[in-house]
Amino acid sequence: MFCLGPGVALFLSACPALRPPVVAPAPAAATRLEVSRVSERGLYLRIPPSPTAAPARLRLERQQGDEPATPLYDLVLSEPQQHAWRQGALELLDPQGVARQNLRYTLLTSPQDASAEGWELSASLETSSRALPAPPSTFDVTSTPEGLLLHWQARPAQRTRLMRRALPADPAEGDAPWEPLADLEPAAGARFLDRSARPGQAYAYIAQHVDDRAPAPHFGPFGPPTYAVAPPQSEPPAP
The missing domain is CATH 2.60.40.10 (Immunoglobulins)
Structure with missing residues (x-):
């Protein structure tokens, strides 16, 4: 499993000059997002094997309830990460995703690796997480x-x-x-x-x-x- 955490992602909150992406509608054969597990490290989102080609770049946002969306990742995918995408082995970690209700994750992708244009809505997921169980x-x-x-x-x-x-x-x-x-x-x-x-x-x-x-x-x-x-x-x- 190829897991991406905060250490390898570019958090957009540190880049206020970035423009909001121009987003196209999702294609008919859309990519999916699912929660694979939740632990002390956070909530892990998995991208199952997709019928679409691996993108050059991805962007992930999280929204809770009526709060504004929080950018989590803006990442140019390496060759190993693109391979993991095709195999359904790519995970994205949200360290703040534990014990939260009414979460909505939005995944945007682009075939270009360095452009604010050309973003496409690939997947969205509405979910919640619980408090972690106490140890025995x-x-x-x-x-x-x-x-x-x-x-x-x-x-x-x-x-x-x-x-x-x-x-x-x-x-x-x-x-x-x-x-x-x-x-x-x-x-x-x-x-x-x-x-x-x-x-x-x-x-x-x-x-x-x-x-x-x-x-x-x-x-x-x-x-x-x-x-x-x-x-x-x-x-x-x-x-």
Whole structure:
């Protein structure tokens, strides 16, 4: 997925001299916008595979209710970004799009890379986002002969995602990366037995809740980590 964030976009609020674009109506085979996910970073808009050719330039605006439209991006697409457009792998991040109602996004495109003229209305989307779900509470781990048992307070109708990181015996070795451990549906309950933990290895675990209601999954923040050491390997009984 090719995600564009504020660090690679030109925010028009810093360019008051830019003229408003002259916009043509949308073509019959219009591009679409959809919300792919919402997280602590913001609201992600995805452009699904489009029957239209990749543009040279795009402009994205956000409007909430009756407020004036806020320009978010005015971007000349590179070759990799145009390829991502054709593959349906181009995402646009709105860092301020969390927990907002009555949002309207407007996507304008142009076949030219440096002109205020020739803009075409490619897509618009009306949507809303919710507050992100809180992390699992009372998240803890217990060592058992079968492995490390994670348990927490579940939230109705929300998935639980678990991540794990092995802790080095020598702090000078540095931390290992977080790795996905499990993605549990609500019906799975609020317990998970980590049978893959290596005997004697220390681990850190974190968890988050995911609200899958429309328009897109809302990924809540991870809670604080909990720690445990996997039980040592049991010795076989003496003959």
